[in-house]
Amino acid sequence: MDKEMKLREMEPEAYAISSPQNRIFKILWAVDPAILRRLKDETVINIAKIQLNHLAEVASSEAKALTEMAKVIGK
Amino acid sequence: MRRHPVAFVAFEEQDNLGIGYLASSLMAENFDVRIVDFRLREEKILQFLLPIDPLLVGFSIIFQHHIQRFAEVIGRLRAGGLTCHFCSGGHYPSLRPEELLAFIPELDSVVLFEGEHTLLDLVRCLAERGEWRSIKGIAHREGGRVRVNPLRPLERDLDLFPPPARLPLREYAFGRKFATLLAGRGCVNHCSFCSIREFYSRPPGPVKRVRRPEMVVSEMELLYERKNCSIFMFQDDDFPVACDSGRLWATRFCDQLAKKRLHNKILWKINCRPDEVDSGLFSQMKAHGLFLVYLGIESGNDQGLRLMNKRFSPQANFAAVKLLNELEILYDYGFMLFDPESSFQSVEENLDFLVELCGDGSSPVTFCKMLPYAGTRIERMLKEEGRLRGGPASVDYDFNDPSLDDLYEWMAECFSDWIGERDGVLNLARWIRYHIAVFRRFFPVDERFMALERSVRSVIRDSNLFLIDTARSLSRHCRNKSVRRSPHRLEAVRETVTRRHHEYRDALSRLLDEIEDMAHQSGKRSWSARNGPG
Numbered sequence: 001m002d003k004e005m006k007l008r009e010m011e012p013e014a015y016a017i018s019s020p021q022n023r024i025f026k027i028l029w030a031v032d033p034a035i036l037r038r039l040k041d042e043t044v045i046n047i048a049k050i051q052l053n054h055l056a057e058v059a060s061s062e063a064k065a066l067t068e069m070a071k072v073i074g075k
Numbered sequence: 076m077r078r079h080p081v082a083f084v085a086f087e088e089q090d091n092l093g094i095g096y097l098a099s100s101l102m103a104e105n106f107d108v109r110i111v112d113f114r115l116r117e118e119k120i121l122q123f124l125l126p127i128d129p130l131l132v133g134f135s136i137i138f139q140h141h142i143q144r145f146a147e148v149i150g151r152l153r154a155g156g157l158t159c160h161f162c163s164g165g166h167y168p169s170l171r172p173e174e175l176l177a178f179i180p181e182l183d184s185v186v187l188f189e190g191e192h193t194l195l196d197l198v199r200c201l202a203e204r205g206e207w208r209s210i211k212g213i214a215h216r217e218g219g220r221v222r223v224n225p226l227r228p229l230e231r232d233l234d235l236f237p238p239p240a241r242l243p244l245r246e247y248a249f250g251r252k253f254a255t256l257l258a259g260r261g262c263v264n265h266c267s268f269c270s271i272r273e274f275y276s277r278p279p280g281p282v283k284r285v286r287r288p289e290m291v292v293s294e295m296e297l298l299y300e301r302k303n304c305s306i307f308m309f310q311d312d313d314f315p316v317a318c319d320s321g322r323l324w325a326t327r328f329c330d331q332l333a334k335k336r337l338h339n340k341i342l343w344k345i346n347c348r349p350d351e352v353d354s355g356l357f358s359q360m361k362a363h364g365l366f367l368v369y370l371g372i373e374s375g376n377d378q379g380l381r382l383m384n385k386r387f388s389p390q391a392n393f394a395a396v397k398l399l400n401e402l403e404i405l406y407d408y409g410f411m412l413f414d415p416e417s418s419f420q421s422v423e424e425n426l427d428f429l430v431e432l433c434g435d436g437s438s439p440v441t442f443c444k445m446l447p448y449a450g451t452r453i454e455r456m457l458k459e460e461g462r463l464r465g466g467p468a469s470v471d472y473d474f475n476d477p478s479l480d481d482l483y484e485w486m487a488e489c490f491s492d493w494i495g496e497r498d499g500v501l502n503l504a505r506w507i508r509y510h511i512a513v514f515r516r517f518f519p520v521d522e523r524f525m526a527l528e529r530s531v532r533s534v535i536r537d538s539n540l541f542l543i544d545t546a547r548s549l550s551r552h553c554r555n556k557s558v559r560r561s562p563h564r565l566e567a568v569r570e571t572v573t574r575r576h577h578e579y580r581d582a583l584s585r586l587l588d589e590i591e592d593m594a595h596q597s598g599k600r601s602w603s604a605r606n607g608p609g
Contacts, residue, residue: 005237005238005290005293005294005297006237006238007238007241007294007297007298007301007302008098008099008102008237008238008239008240008241009240009241009242009243009302010098010108010110010240010241010242010243012243014107014108014109014110015109015110015111015112015242016110016111016112016115016119016120016123017087017110017111017112017115017242018087018112018114018115
């Protein structure tokens, strides 16, 4: 293995992405704007984004609660 | 003295390798880098950026049609109190800096073409409060005009760039993680619709460069060993497989994979031209983990391929796909059913071509309209013909036959979810095929799996034929000039497409769940076999 090569990973606090998208990502090259324009109106997109953000926040607070719980149990 | 971070606002759908490389070059010089997804709400982006008080915010504009949205985001960030240097980069900004700086007045500069060296210079200069306007490779405003500084040569040795900084790797299928990476940059071909050649032609230096295969494999090995990554998606404009030099490169690459004992533990995907698919080489690459090839098929008729300057025939497309099918390598493809010279005849020829190409369900049907990207020959042609319309964010054209505009509108109307939605048939069909390939690599195949594979192919075949039949029927309707286009007719077709789309989508989703269940069961069985009962 090349010892000079170093992989850099962004720390969690160093980035913010719209959703984890663990399973399915859009195949970008298949889409042209004429189709995109017709996909959904802005309102629907915004509602979806708000839902995703909400889900991410819920997941994050659940994770925090579990960590706290683990600490308490540990003590 | 504390260094202010450098932030990027970027489209983070998969990995954004361009930003990963820029971030890594800055991090290697001890700059603190932050990345925020362009798709977040403007307020979220502002909330992320304001407290970190960045030195510079870079806006990565990958797609020209995103510039309207970027203009809104950038305007909000300035109004919200961000006063730092704003710069942009990417294909469109590099090819049209004057246009972009006029379109988004809040931008201070554009980093032109390959940005690693230029951005680092700009950031260093800003950190030292130096005079940044004379930096090579940028464009900026001066006295009410845009000044484009002399361009910086392309870096000849891509391996001098540190590997891209990455967000935590995400799952591809069955817990296997994936990473995107590059074997090289640029393309030697002259396709008339593509801005890549233009992008790499303007700065001094070779239009195509490749990394050393040993370095690419070292990066893969690190990702495999340290990040548990086993799926590698090469995002090269054109993976090095063409001509003697490409074949030699790919052979050395395969040899390295074998030497590092990675060849039977990983899967990888490439992009290339159909006329580069070669029996001996691709069979060797398959044996070393190649599972998917994205082909620039683009058109199924001679006239379309000539306009695109592809320099091959529809037969070359068939030959490539036949070979990949024989080798059991998956293929996806780009296809412009509509181009500026389209006629009803060429569209119907293209539909016939698609039936022959993938009417067997070997790959899902896709289509789009060729767009006149900045700096391309197609854009120049349309401009000369007076057919270019819309602003930089919505550049488009009408077909020579106005009835064809109706057909395109109707097709887009009926199939937007199918082609463009995350859970649309196209995406699901592609995705389940990837799952099948991953399963084949990492799990034992049994009769149940083979039956599932047949079912997937059958759903894809049926959905392909339905889409093509519907397109043919719409084409017949639109080309008949004596019949007035009726919104009721469109509504009826759209309802049928929606219903069938849901049926195919549900069938694919069920199959996707089933294959995940199979992998889960298989994982449990192998755990029991290793650990014994109880």
